[in-house]
Each structure stands twice: as C-alpha cells, then as structure tokens.
Amino acid sequence: xxxxxxxxxxxxxxxxxxxxxxxxxxxxxxxxxxxxxxxxxxxxxxxxxxxxxxxxxxxxxxxxxxxxxxxxxxxxxxxxxxxxxxxxxxxxxxxxxxxxxxxxxxxxxxxxxxxxxxxxxxxxxxxxxxxxxxxxxxxxxxxxxxxxxxxxxxxxxxxxxxxxxxxxxxxxxxxxxxxxxxxxxxxxxxx
Amino acid sequence: xxxxxxxxxxxxxxxxxxxxxxxxxxxxxxxxxxxxxxxxxxxxxxxxxxxxxxxxxxxxxxxxxxxxxxxxxxxxxxxxxxxxxxxxxxxxxxxxxxxxxxxxxxxxxxxxxxxxxxxxxxxxxxxxxxxxxxxxxxxxxxxxxxxxxxxxxxxxxxxxxxxxxxxxxxxxxxxxxxxxxxxxxxxxxxxxxxxxxxxxxxxxxxxxxxxxxxxxxxxxxxxxxxxxxxxxxxxxxxxxxxxxxxxxxxxxxxxxxxxxxxxxxxxxxxxxxxxxxxxxxxxxxxxxxxxxxxxxxxxxxxxxxxxxxxxxxxxxxxxxxxxxxxxxxxxxxxxxxxxxxxxxxxxxxxxxxxxxxxxxxxxxxxxxxxxxxxxxxxxxxxxxxxxxxxxxxxxxxxxxxxxxxxxxxxxxxxxxxxxxxxxxxxxxxxxxxxxxxxxxxxxxxxxxxxxxxxxxxx
Ligand code: SF4
Numbered sequence: 001x002x003x004x005x006x007x008x009x010x011x012x013x014x015x016x017x018x019x020x021x022x023x024x025x026x027x028x029x030x031x032x033x034x035x036x037x038x039x040x041x042x043x044x045x046x047x048x049x050x051x052x053x054x055x056x057x058x059x060x061x062x063x064x065x066x067x068x069x070x071x072x073x074x075x076x077x078x079x080x081x082x083x084x085x086x087x088x089x090x091x092x093x094x095x096x097x098x099x100x101x102x103x104x105x106x107x108x109x110x111x112x113x114x115x116x117x118x119x120x121x122x123x124x125x126x127x128x129x130x131x132x133x134x135x136x137x138x139x140x141x142x143x144x145x146x147x148x149x150x151x152x153x154x155x156x157x158x159x160x161x162x163x164x165x166x167x168x169x170x171x172x173x174x175x176x177x178x179x180x181x182x183x184x185x186x187x188x189x190x191x
Numbered sequence: 192x193x194x195x196x197x198x199x200x201x202x203x204x205x206x207x208x209x210x211x212x213x214x215x216x217x218x219x220x221x222x223x224x225x226x227x228x229x230x231x232x233x234x235x236x237x238x239x240x241x242x243x244x245x246x247x248x249x250x251x252x253x254x255x256x257x258x259x260x261x262x263x264x265x266x267x268x269x270x271x272x273x274x275x276x277x278x279x280x281x282x283x284x285x286x287x288x289x290x291x292x293x294x295x296x297x298x299x300x301x302x303x304x305x306x307x308x309x310x311x312x313x314x315x316x317x318x319x320x321x322x323x324x325x326x327x328x329x330x331x332x333x334x335x336x337x338x339x340x341x342x343x344x345x346x347x348x349x350x351x352x353x354x355x356x357x358x359x360x361x362x363x364x365x366x367x368x369x370x371x372x373x374x375x376x377x378x379x380x381x382x383x384x385x386x387x388x389x390x391x392x393x394x395x396x397x398x399x400x401x402x403x404x405x406x407x408x409x410x411x412x413x414x415x416x417x418x419x420x421x422x423x424x425x426x427x428x429x430x431x432x433x434x435x436x437x438x439x440x441x442x443x444x445x446x447x448x449x450x451x452x453x454x455x456x457x458x459x460x461x462x463x464x465x466x467x468x469x470x471x472x473x474x475x476x477x478x479x480x481x482x483x484x485x486x487x488x489x490x491x492x493x494x495x496x497x498x499x500x501x502x503x504x505x506x507x508x509x510x511x512x513x514x515x516x517x518x519x520x521x522x523x524x525x526x527x528x529x530x531x532x533x534x535x536x537x538x539x540x541x542x543x544x545x546x547x548x549x550x551x552x553x554x555x556x557x558x559x560x561x562x563x564x565x566x567x568x569x570x571x572x573x574x575x576x577x578x579x580x581x582x583x584x585x586x587x588x589x590x591x592x593x594x595x596x597x598x599x600x601x602x603x604x605x606x607x608x609x610x611x612x613x614x615x616x617x618x619x620x621x622x623x624x625x626x627x628x629x630x631x632x633x634x635x636x637x638x639x640x641x642x643x644x645x646x647x648x649x
Pocket of ligand 1: 556
C-alpha cells in the first residue's frame with residue numbers, strides 16, 4: 001500500500017466522530033469608532049508609517065524625485081510593468097523602493113492585503129529596502145473576519161497580509177527592524 | 192540512552208544569573224501576550240472557535256486531506272505523502288537530486304527538525320542554510336533550537352556576537368543586536384538570491400482552496416520561496432483547516448499568543464506555483480495518526496505552535512528548551528514526544544508542575560496539564576518510570592493505605608526534621624535539591640484538629 005493510502009486509512013480509522021464546526025457570530029466581535037484611527041495607531045505601534053493623502057496625485061512628485069535619485073525605484077500604483085515580472089532575484093536585490101497598490105487594510109492589526117497581480121513579481125514587497133503601499137480609506141475593514149469576506153485567497157497564485165516592516169527579535173529579544181525584507185513600510189491612505 | 196530532563200535541567204541551572212535571565216525573558220513575552228489579549232474583548236470566544244474548528248477538522252480529517260490534495264493538485268502543486276520522518280527526508284532528497292540542486296535555503300519549520308532533515312541531507316553531502324535569524328544562529332553553533340518560536344532564546348547577545356565573529360567575521364566584542372542583525376541580513380540575502388530550492392513549513396493548509404499559509408516576521412520564507420525555482424513546503428497532516436474564512440480566527444490567535452503582536456509581519460498565502468516554478472507539498476504522518484487514535488491525547492493535534500505554553504511554564508522557563516532533549520520542547524512537546532517514543536521520553540510528562548497555566552493560555556484550548564497527568568499514568572502503567580520514582584511511589588501507596596503507619600511515619604518525620612535536620616537537608620534527598628526544606632510543625636494537622644476542632648465549633 002502506498003504511504004498515501006496507509007496514512008489516510010489510519011486517519012479514517014482513528015479520527016473521532018464527526019462534530020460540527022462552530023458558527024462564528026460577528027456581532028460579538030470588536031468594533032472601533034474609527035477604523036482609520038485604529039489602523040494608524042496599531043501600524044505605528046509595530047513600526048510602520050501611515051500618511052493620509054487627500055489626493056493620490058500628491059505622491060507623483062515624490063516618485064519622480066525618487067526615480068531621479070539614480071537608485072532602482074519601481075512604481076506600480078497605476079500599472080503593472082510586464083518587464084518587472086521577469087526580473088530575477090539578483091536584479092531585484094538592488095531594489096531601493098517600490099510603490100504598490102493594496103486591496104484593503106485591517107484596523108485591528110495594521111496589516112494590508114496584496115494580491116499577486118498588485119505586486120507583479122512576488123518578490124517585490126519582500127526584497128525591496130523600502131515598501132510604499134497605497135490603500136483607500138474606505139477599504140480599511142475592522143477585523144480579519146471582515147477582511148476574508150472581501151478577499152478571495154484562491155483567486156490568484158499568491159497573496160499576502162503585510163503588517164509593517166520586516167523585523168526580528170531573535171537576539172536577546174531586542175527588536176530590530178529590517179531583518180531580511182523592507183526596512184521601512186509606509187502606507188499611504190487616500191481619502 | 193538519552194540524558195533525562197532532570198539531569199539536563201540541573202546543568203542549565205548551574206549558571207544562576209543566566210537561569211534568572213531566561214526565566215524573566217520568557218515571562219516578558221508572556222506579559223506581552225497578556226497585553227495583546229486584553230485588547231480583544233471576544234478573546235474567549237475566539238479561543239472557543241479556534242478549538243471547535245480544530246475539533247471539527249480532526250473529526251473529518253481524512254476527507255479534508257483528500258479535498259486538499261485534489262485542489263492543490265489542480266492548482267499545479269505536487270503532493271507527496273510521508274508515513275515517517277525518514278520518508279519525508281527521502282522525498283526531499285529525491286526532489287533535490289532530480290533537479291540537480293546545490294544551493295538550498297530553509298525557513299523555520301519544526302517539522303523538518305522533528306525529522307532531522309538537515310542531518311539527513313548533510314550525510315549525503317547537501318548543505319541547507321537555515322534562514323530565520325534565530326535558526327541561523329543555532330545552526331552556526333551546531334545546536335538545536337531551544338524554543339519553537341524563538342529558537343535562540345537561550346543565548347545572550349555576547350554568545351551571538353562570538354558566533355558571528357567566528358562565522359561572519361563581524362567585529363569581535365560588538366554585541367549590538369542591530370549591528371549583528373545587519374551582518375546576518377547581508378549574509379542571508381546573498382544566500383536567498385543564489386538559492387535554487389527553498390524549503391518552508393506550513394502554518395495552515397486550507398482544504399477548500401488547496402493552498403497554504405506561512406507566517407513569519409522576517410519575510411525569510413518569502414525571500415526563499417519567491418527566489419528559488421523549486422519550493423517544497425512540509426506539513427504535519429494536522430495543519431489542515433476547512434475553509435479560508437477560518438484563517439481569520441487562527442491569524443487573530445496565533446501572533447497574539449506567540450509574541451503579543453497583533454499579527455505576524457507577513458502572512459503569506461500560497462495558492463499556485465509562480466510561472467516556471469515547481470511547488471511541492473510533503474504531508475507527514477510520523478506518529479500523528481497514532482496520536483489521533485489515542486482519545487486522551489488527540490487534542491494535542493490541535494496545536495498551532497504558538498509556544499504560549501512554553502513562555503508561561505515555570506519549568507520550561509527555568510530549565511531551558513534543550514533540557515527536553517526533543518525537537519519540540521515545553522508543555523506541548525512533553526505530550527507529543529511520548530507518543531513518538533514512550534520509553535525515551537518517559538521523563539517529559541514529569542517535567543511539569545501541573546499548575547495549569549499552559550492550559551489557560553492555549554489559544555485552541557488544549558487541556559495540556561490534564562494530558563501531562565494522563566501521560567504520567569500511562570508511563571507508570573507501562574513500567575517506564577525510573578526506579579527511584581517507582582520505589583517512592585510504591586512506598587507512598589503503602590503509606591496511604593495504612594493510616595496508622597502514615598501517622599507514625601509522620602510523627603517520626605517531624606521529629607527527625609526538627610531535631611536532626613541534616614538528615615533531610617542533604618544532597619541524598621532529591622527533594623532538597625534547589626529547595627530549602629520547610630520547618631516542620633510540632634504536631635500533625637490531625638492532632639491539632641483533634642485538640643482544637645471541637646472547641647472551635649462551639
Ligand atoms: S499547545 Fe496551545 S499554547 Fe502550546 S504551542 Fe500549541 S497552541 Fe500554543
């Protein structure tokens with residue numbers, strides 16, 4: 001018998017009688033007076049930055065300046081560049097800044113959800129030195145339950161919740177920002 | 192024979208300041224957990240939901256695994272099944288050979304530790320680089336992780352500094368965590384971009400979608416998986432949950448219980464391999480199906496590996512993870528390991544005060560301390576308890592069944608401890624180790640009650 005069948009048979013023989021899954025009552029779940037304020041508070045508490053923008057056009061200036069700096073800067077807020085999809089990790093290791101659009105933010109934990117299509121290349125949000133993400137204020141939901149109601153994790157090949165910059169506390173529990181991935185994470189919230 | 196917990200713990204506590212520091216550091220993490228939990232008014236509901244989802248998953252596990260296999264295969268992921276740790280290692284070795292791969296990075300996976308994958312591959316001339324900072328530190332030192340979430344929690348920054356000086360050529364005596372992390376960042380980024388194959392663990396596998404979720408703070412799983420041409424994810428079969436919406440419950444519970452964070456920095460949802468990439472999932476049994484059949488212990492398969500039970504455990508905090516001599520230490524390890532090898536791990540269920548703190552913090556409501564107590568009975572029944580403990584316990588059994596002898600021994604004991612205390616306060620009495628013996632009372636409670644019980648009533 002194959003290991004597959006052996007394992008599945010053993011499980012079937014040993015698993016307990018069927019019990020029902022719970023009903024998750026979202027009425028008992030926390031709510032906030034203002035999801036944006038909560039999102040900002042939590043995200044800043046875990047090392048992220050939040051900037052409120054009245055208009056996304058304000059960013060363009062900054063992106064132009066960044067691009068002029070001579071460092072590798074990728075902007076995918078409006079359009080996913082097919083070239084970038086093809087870049088290897090060797091090439092992306094030089095990536096200084098990346099601007100990406102995200103789907104939604106979560107007030108309870110300061111995370112934002114990104115689909116693969118918003119990154120173009122799965123490595124971008126992880127390998128860059130500085131991560132810049134854009135969401136709309138109305139797209140900040142209260143909790144993870146609400147987030148999963150709005151996203152479809154099976155829609156694309158990959159997706160991720162990101163909460164602030166990469167970090168570690170593996171050396172004597174001292175928090176160090178920028179372990180392998182982004183050293184800063186800025187979320188631009190457009191009103 | 193493997194050294195026993197008590198002996199290894201004894202070695203650990205010879206350095207008293209370090210023991211105290213270890214204890215305080217973990218208690219600090221436990222306090223962070225408390226603070227995070229208090230911010231969620233529905234915390235107890237969340238735990239209940241988490242527990243019930245896992246109960247449900249276990250009760251329908253064979254179906255969910257088949258569903259997962261079918262969906263994942265349709266997503267272009269190759270599924271492998273490993274009945275044992277050895278088979279798990281063989282499967283991975285084969286994939287490496289087939290693709291003729293030299294450079295491998297691995298992100299933290301306690302399952303690969305459980306199967307001793309690194310050793311297995313090393314014996315076959317293949318080197319794996321652990322990419323989680325804590326894991327890399329212990330790997331350099333040729334040690335095992337001492338904690339499932341904080342692998343290098345037993346080390347001080349001086350230790351890390353010396354290790355990095357030796358292996359990464361960092362400045363001698365520079366103990367700054369920022370500086371040391373920066374050195375590791377540079378070193379590991381080189382490894383990531385060069386890597387051809389990446390091995391990760393799995394935090395949750397979703398039957399409904401055939402995808403899986405990996406949670407990290409450093410982003411190392413992603414750096415590896417998205418760089419390499421081949422990605423192998425390894426999971427114990429109990430990682431299955433039914434639906435995507437259930438992830439909400441577990442992602443809310445996991446990081447808060449583990450480190451007091453509202454969520455890990457990266458919660459990555461893998462659904463399909465990227466274009467041109469090979470993706471494999473190895474589903475491992477290695478004793479889990481046996482545990483599923485043990486009614487008293489099957490609850491342990493609900494564990495989401497947050498380590499909250501480690502951080503709160505008064506024994507773990509003071510004895511260090513290595514004293515458990517198994518890949519998963521702490522209270523939950525003491526339940527899982529006797530299932531794998533009852534004889535070799537018969538000491539572990541006794542490495543607990545049974546205070547119940549582990550049970551109180553467990554996000555999926557595993558009755559940890561009750562299971563430890565049940566294992567003790569199992570172990571005694573199977574005759575795996577060591578001789579001193581057995582003599583002691585048999586003696587107690589006699590004592591408790593003959594009240595007159597019990598009273599007489601009590602009297603003698605009190606007299607002896609009062610008049611000649613050195614008889615008990617010495618190294619031959621195991622109970623005296625690390626403890627001051629109490630001053631004995633003049634009379635027994637029974638005698639006191641006989642004298643005073645009546646007068647108090649009136
Ligand atoms: S037993 Fe509970 S508290 Fe311990 S690691 Fe598992 S889930 Fe966490």
